[in-house]
């Protein structure tokens with residue numbers, strides 16, 4: 079009997095509350111975020127929660143200038159893949175950083191971000 083892994087829904091609810099949680103495979107030690115059903119490395123299902131500090135650097139980013147209707151009010155905005163210091167990467171919305179100052183390698187910090195469509199999401203702001 080394995081511990082139930084944190085669900086994707088719970089992951090985003092926790093993120094919305096300001097807590098970034100990854101899961102670590104109890105079999106091979108692989109760290110994953112957001113939660114997955116099976117370990118991508120060893121296919122075990124033996125996850126345990128691991129809180130993350132939320133600090134990382136921008137690995138890549140895209141500025142969105144034409145967005146789906148639900149996000150139209152927010153354009154332009156940037157989304158970035160952030161390499162967290164724990165060794166995993168996570169896609170998030172850039173918050174409170176001028177778009178023209180964005181750069182690969184820039185240090186950022188996780189923060190809750192709620193999109194206009196009320197879907198809780200991941201944000202990254204100044205470190």
Ligand SMILES: [Zn+2]
Pocket residue numbers: 103104105106107108117118119120121122
């Ligand atoms: Zn594993």
